[in-house]
Amino acid sequence: MKPVLIQNADWIVAWDESAGCHRYVRNADVLFEKDRVSAIGPALGQAAPAEVDIVDGRNFMVMPGxxxxxxxxxxxxxxxxxxxxxxxxxxxxxxxxxxxxxxxxxxxxxxxxxxxxxxxxxxxxxxxxxxxxxxxxxxxxxxxxxxxxxxxxxxxxxxxxxxxxxxxxxxxxxxxxxxxxxxxxxxxxxxxxxxxxxxxxxxxxxxxxxxxxxxxxxxxxxxxxxxxxxxxxxxxxxxxxxxxxxxxxxxxxxxxxxxxxxxxxxxxxxxxxxxxxxxxxxxxxxxxxxxxxxxxxxxxxxxxxxxxxxxxxxxxxxxxxxxxxxxxxxxxxxxxxxxxxxxxxxxxxxxxxxxxxxxxxxxxxxxxxxxxxxLGRSDIGRLAPGAKADLVMVDMTHPSMQPSRDPIRSLVYAAADRAVHTVFVDGEKVVEGGRALRLDIDRAASEVTAGQLRAERAVPERDLVAQRGAAEVSPLTFQFAD
Ligand SMILES: [Zn+2]
Missing domain, CATH: 3.20.20.140 (Metal-dependent hydrolases)
Structure with missing residues (x-):
């Protein structure tokens, strides 16, 4: 796995070790090698190893997972x-x-x-x-x-x-x-x-x-x-x-x-x-x-x-x-x-x-x-040199992120998952374009739907109060049309 340099991120939620808190950093880079963050700061390109994967950070906020x-x-x-x-x-x-x-x-x-x-x-x-x-x-x-x-x-x-x-x-x-x-x-x-x-x-x-x-x-x-x-x-x-x-x-x-x-x-x-x-x-x-x-x-x-x-x-x-x-x-x-x-x-x-x-x-x-x-850990939940390369790139161009004078507020109170674009865990890219790369979410969704239908059939025997069926325990929002 080559080191990864996220270059020119609009915003970074970086850990300030001396103050013991997260800080916003504007227009800077994040460099990570294997499973660890190695540096955060402006223009890290010169200091980066020769062989490095460049990720364009423009129009993104990088924050800890x-x-x-x-x-x-x-x-x-x-x-x-x-x-x-x-x-x-x-x-x-x-x-x-x-x-x-x-x-x-x-x-x-x-x-x-x-x-x-x-x-x-x-x-x-x-x-x-x-x-x-x-x-x-x-x-x-x-x-x-x-x-x-x-x-x-x-x-x-x-x-x-x-x-x-x-x-x-x-x-x-x-x-x-x-x-x-x-x-x-x-x-x-x-x-x-x-x-x-x-x-x-x-x-x-x-x-x-x-x-x-x-x-x-x-x-x-x-x-x-x-x-x-x-x-x-x-x-x-x-x-x-x-x-x-x-x-x-x-x-x-x-x-x-x-x-x-x-x-x-x-x-x-x-x-x-x-x-x-x-x-x-x-x-x-x-x-x-x-x-x-x-x-x-x-x-x-x-x-x-x-x-x-x-x-x-x-x-x-x-x-x-x-x-x-x-x-x-x-x-x-x-x-x-x-x-x-x-x-x-x-x-x-x-x-x-x-x-x-x-x-x-x-x-x-x-x-x-x-x-x-x-969990007894100081190597996750923060972006700092030495911390695990568990990080999230939020799409600042998503309409639900704008206006973005305070991107964490825009994310929490408006955009939520819609603006999550890329996620790395342990330095490995596991989400890109808002889709989980290792998991077949469509297959999972249809298998869970089928599993729910099987489980619904067993509701009467599991209901010890009145042996009700699923439709009686939890009626649908609307009755079916005749
Ligand atoms: Zn619980």
């Missing part, structure tokens, strides 16, 4: 058009217990769901992804094939949740099954770390605070620490879960994680919404946000999937001001990281009744250096 720290690539694409408006009235409108378990893709669809989601992510400027999956055959290879920098994060748990009536959540426990699944997950995470691409890593993910025994949560945290891996779980993500944990333990989900000793620099908590002083919880303490800040845990913030059902973290600006680390994930479809960033801003401002609660700079930081820090 985005870091998406919470997603479910092999489960979520199939939910499009189905779970957009579902939510159990008897379970505080959560979708998790009655509806999510009714739409399950099969192993045939899983790699295609992953490919479709990976293509969307790349085309929205993501270069690093954390994929929290129910493992399926070929999963690690599918991640590697995408060209993304990926964290294989296999989920395991001691219990399955279900509801028979739409207002009580029940748990089917098996402690042995939980530990067995953890052992398999650790093997998979280790396999990812050894992958010859060098782009894969592992993460340890006990799936949810309410489906894992205290021992499984503690032991998995130790296993992650002994491997130098990050640890992530879902907690404070629904009111039924908040009530379940307060009923079992007398403390909030965040406090319970604190008591178990699993909140720390290496922990990511999706989604830390229902904390003690959230307006919907009416709990008697005001300590959760401070606890998150003091322990150094990262909130995996994914507003889209919650705002669909009228729920929101309150508010991310407040968390940041309290010193909580925040990173951003897409969690659901669409796998569009830039739209997710837009939602981070808009939802926070609605919850705070103020446009000042969170700035675009803070949102961009969360999607870059915040995500990187949550």
């Amino acid at each position: 985005l870091v998406d720290i919470h997603s479910h690539l092999s489960h979520e694409p199939i939910n499009k058009g189905y779970t957009d408006e579902t939510g159990s009235p008897g379970l505080y409108n959560s979708n998790l217990y009655e509806f999510m378990p009714t739409m399950i893709g099969d192993d045939e669809a899983a790699p295609w769901q992953t490919r479709l989601a990976c293509a969307e992510l790349l085309m929205s400027g993501v270069t690093t992804i954390v994929d929290m999956a129910r493992p399926y055959p070929g999963w690690v290879d599918a991640l590697a094939e995408s060209g993304l920098r990926a964290y294989a994060a296999p989920m395991f748990r001691s219990a399955r949740w279900f509801t028979r009536n739409g207002h009580v959540v029940e748990y089917d426990w098996s402690e042995d099954r939980g530990f067995g699944a953890m052992s398999e997950a650790l093997d998979l995470a280790d396999t990812a770390e050894r992958h010859p691409s060098g782009r894969l890593s592992g993460m340890v993910v006990p799936a949810q605070i309410d489906t894992c025994t205290p021992d499984l949560l503690r032991e998995s945290y130790k296993e992650a620490a002994s491997r130098g891996m990050r640890w992530q779980t879902h907690a404070a993500q629904s009111l039924p879960e908040f009530h379940e944990i307060t009923r079992r333990h007398g403390v909030t989900p965040i406090q319970w994680l604190g008591e178990l000793g699993v909140l720390g620099e290496s922990s990511l908590i999706g989604h830390s919404i229902f904390v003690d002083d959230h307006p919907n919880t009416h709990w008697h303490t005001v300590t959760d946000i401070r606890l998150l800040a003091e322990t150094g845990a990262t909130v995996a913030h994914c507003p889209t999937v919650f705002m669909r059902r009228g729920m929101a973290l309150c508010d991310v600006g407040r968390y940041l001001r309290a010193g909580v680390k925040v990173a951003i994930g897409t969690d659901t479809y669409p796998h569009n990281m830039i739209e997710e960033m837009r939602h981070v801003g808009y939802v926070a401002r609605l919850m705070a009744n103020s446009p000042h609660t969170v700035s675009t700079r803070e949102i961009f930081n969360a999607a870059t250096i915040g995500g990187a820090a949550s």
Whole structure:
């Protein structure tokens, strides 16, 4: 691979090491060799090696690739058009217990769901992804094939949740099954770390605070620490879960994680919404946000999937001001990281009744250096000499980018993925002209469509509440004409 010189870029979002922040740089070059950025600055042509691939940077903004720290690539694409408006009235409108378990893709669809989601992510400027999956055959290879920098994060748990009536959540426990699944997950995470691409890593993910025994949560945290891996779980993500944990333990989900000793620099908590002083919880303490800040845990913030059902973290600006680390994930479809960033801003401002609660700079930081820090890395999420050559070229000529007095704002609030033109991961071009080069997105889309049709047929047997069909669980927007 020859060194690449992006010449005369209109704008560069470059990392200022001495100030510790991103800066705009105008009319300059970016040089990278193999997987690393080697220089950023004006007129690097003279200093570049003789054999170099020149990329014309005029009419482009070059920015660091985005870091998406919470997603479910092999489960979520199939939910499009189905779970957009579902939510159990008897379970505080959560979708998790009655509806999510009714739409399950099969192993045939899983790699295609992953490919479709990976293509969307790349085309929205993501270069690093954390994929929290129910493992399926070929999963690690599918991640590697995408060209993304990926964290294989296999989920395991001691219990399955279900509801028979739409207002009580029940748990089917098996402690042995939980530990067995953890052992398999650790093997998979280790396999990812050894992958010859060098782009894969592992993460340890006990799936949810309410489906894992205290021992499984503690032991998995130790296993992650002994491997130098990050640890992530879902907690404070629904009111039924908040009530379940307060009923079992007398403390909030965040406090319970604190008591178990699993909140720390290496922990990511999706989604830390229902904390003690959230307006919907009416709990008697005001300590959760401070606890998150003091322990150094990262909130995996994914507003889209919650705002669909009228729920929101309150508010991310407040968390940041309290010193909580925040990173951003897409969690659901669409796998569009830039739209997710837009939602981070808009939802926070609605919850705070103020446009000042969170700035675009803070949102961009969360999607870059915040995500990187949550993974324990300083070599991604920034453009600086020595950093990984994970970068995005945004088309400044796209009408939706104009006017472009502040191109990051034009990108986040207007253009989103439409203006993402070229993406490099590890120095390899993986998106060009807005298309993912390694993935057949059209084939993936049709395979996921076929997988959704197969899954829809199984909805009545999966619906434990009333054996409803897909059309009844989630009616179409319009009835068919006679
Ligand atoms: Zn999730």
